Amino acid sequence: MKHVWLCLLALLLIALEGMAMNLLPSSLLYGEWQIVPHWTLLFVLLLSIYYDSNETYQSLWYALGTGLFVDIVYTDVIGIHMMVYVLVVYIVHGLNKLLQSNVLVVTLLVLFGVVTGDTLLYIIYSFLNIAEMDWGTYAMQRLLPTMIGNVVFFLFTFVFLKYLMQKLADDN
Amino acid sequence: MPSFFRRKILISILVAFIVIVTLIGFSMRDREEVTVPEQFILDTAGWVQTIFNTPIQWVNDSIETFQDVFRVYEQNEVLKGRLAEYEGLIVENQELEKENEELRGTIGKSEGLSEYSPVQATVIARSSERWFEQVTVNRGAEHGVEKDMAVITKDGLIGKVQSTAAFHSTVKLLSGFDISNKISSWVVREEGDNVFGLIEGYDEESGRLVLGGINLEAQLNEGDQVISSGLGGVFPSRLQIGSVDEVRNDEYGLTKTALIEPAANLYEINHVIIARRSEQTVDTGRAGDEES
Known part of the structure; x- marks a missing residue:
């Protein structure tokens, strides 16, 4: 049952990502600074931190599934978000084992996840000739605003998602 | 059996890599139609978006209507001015359309490329x-x-x-x-x-x-x-x-x-x-x- 809830929540976040791009004022989204919403990635990262214990790896499956969905719904190329999400979640899961989880550490972990994820996507897409932007422009115009935008979203939803995931994890 | 375990990880990483590259290659080529599972996923996400989008769109449209109401007077003045111009254009348009139709008739073509x-x-x-x-x-x-x-x-x-x-x-x-x-x-x-x-x-x-x-x-x-x-x-x-x-x-x-x-x-x-x-x-x- 709880997997149904988590899947629905993931689907909702994927759908909302695209709707936000359409509905938020264009002055905010299409100015000099370009924010990319990585809400689904945030969701699976939190899943790996709060839902998984040190030995379970269920968040990896969620990363695989949501990555595939994002690939199909929003891009032409299948497999890239899938790979990146799984990789990032695996690294964060490993780091989380080493660190104690308080709010600051979790925020830094999530920030690390988003930055790694977005950079990996940029590298892969530039290999495929889809992204055409040089490193400096990318770092200033896209990576930095994306980082800030996603951390703001994370801080807004953090309490709710943490509560939900810990509750579901306790039911185990 | 640590060596076997390590080999298992290595093999699964290799398999995953091959699968990913195959998927990328498969989806990047010029396809006539996307596969049925992809269509299904696209539709699923689409329905969720439609459900949330409908009320938002409604509010958006109402706000726009509301703003329009305030500008009605100004717009009316401008439009009245335009109307006179259009009268002339309509006549001209009708004549041209007729001529166009006749010409098409002579070369035996019923519809132009501009029709959709x-x-x-x-x-x-x-x-x-x-x-x-x-x-x-x-x-x-x-x-x-x-x-x-x-x-x-x-x-x-x-x-x-x-x-x-x-x-x-x-x-x-x-x-x-x-x-x-x-x-x-x-x-x-x-x-x-x-x-x-x-x-x-x-x-x-x-x-x-x-x-x-x-x-x-x-x-x-x-x-x-x-x-x-x-x-x-x-x-x-x-x-x-x-x-x-x-x-x-x-x-x-x-x-x-x-x-x-x-x-x-x-x-x-x-x-x-x-x-x-x-x-x-x-x-x-x-x-x-x-x-x-």
């Missing part, structure tokens, strides 16, 4: 991965939408249909066009013949379209209108694309290249029309290549 049946659609989402300039609309194969159809707003062309599911489809915007998505177009001249050119891509930095392959002899002025020619076989003709902003010779000096300011706003898109061309001159098996 419109499918109204609403944009429900835009790609969150910004390397891809694409939007999702709430009309799909069930409503008669097919791959490569032109998508326009009231201002002009915004893109073409990239893939269709049963009830939703994705539209590639002009800002995501590259060398493989050419549109054959005309620059409209007041005197003399229209000048032919091909939209060859999008200049990200200045936000303008690149119109290449223009005859070196042709004289283009800033502000000339650019429309689709309909010669590619898929797009209807006479769709507004934009206006000429800058003209320069291409790198070899054999043709001219013009930079086109798109007529439609590519960032705030709500309601779009998918133009389904009425007359299919050729079987679009390979003829659609020019515009695909």
Whole structure:
């Protein structure tokens, strides 16, 4: 049952990502600074931190599934978000084992996840000739605003998602 | 058995890598149609977006209506002025249409390339991965939408249909066009013949379209209108694309290249029309290549 809830929540976040791009004022989204919403990635990262214990790896499956969905719904190329999400979640899961989880550490972990994820996507897409932007422009115009935008979203939803995931994890 | 365990990890990483590369290769080639599971996923996400989008759209529309009410008086004054102009235009238009019909009759052609049946659609989402300039609309194969159809707003062309599911489809915007998505177009001249050119891509930095392959002899002025020619076989003709902003010779000096300011706003898109061309001159098996 709880997997149904988590899947629905993931689907909702994927759908909302695209709707936000359409509905938020264009002055905010299409100015000099370009924010990319990585809400689904945030969701699976939190899943790996709060839902998984040190030995379970269920968040990896969620990363695989949501990555595939994002690939199909929003891009032409299948497999890239899938790979990146799984990789990032695996690294964060490993780091989380080493660190104690308080709010600051979790925020830094999530920030690390988003930055790694977005950079990996940029590298892969530039290999495929889809992204055409040089490193400096990318770092200033896209990576930095994306980082800030996603951390703001994370801080807004953090309490709710943490509560939900810990509750579901306790039911185990 | 640590060595066996390590080998197992190695093998699974290799297998995963091969699967990913296969998937990328499979999805990157030029496909006529997306597979059924993909269509299903596209539709699923589409339905969720539609559910949330409907009330938001309703509020948005009401606000717009509300704002319009306040401007009614001003608009009315302007429109009254315009009305007189239109009277004259209508008569002229009727005469031209009649003449056109007669001329078509003489060459035995019933419909021109400019005719299309419109499918109204609403944009429900835009790609969150910004390397891809694409939007999702709430009309799909069930409503008669097919791959490569032109998508326009009231201002002009915004893109073409990239893939269709049963009830939703994705539209590639002009800002995501590259060398493989050419549109054959005309620059409209007041005197003399229209000048032919091909939209060859999008200049990200200045936000303008690149119109290449223009005859070196042709004289283009800033502000000339650019429309689709309909010669590619898929797009209807006479769709507004934009206006000429800058003209320069291409790198070899054999043709001219013009930079086109798109007529439609590519960032705030709500309601779009998918133009389904009425007359299919050729079987679009390979003829659609020019515009695909």
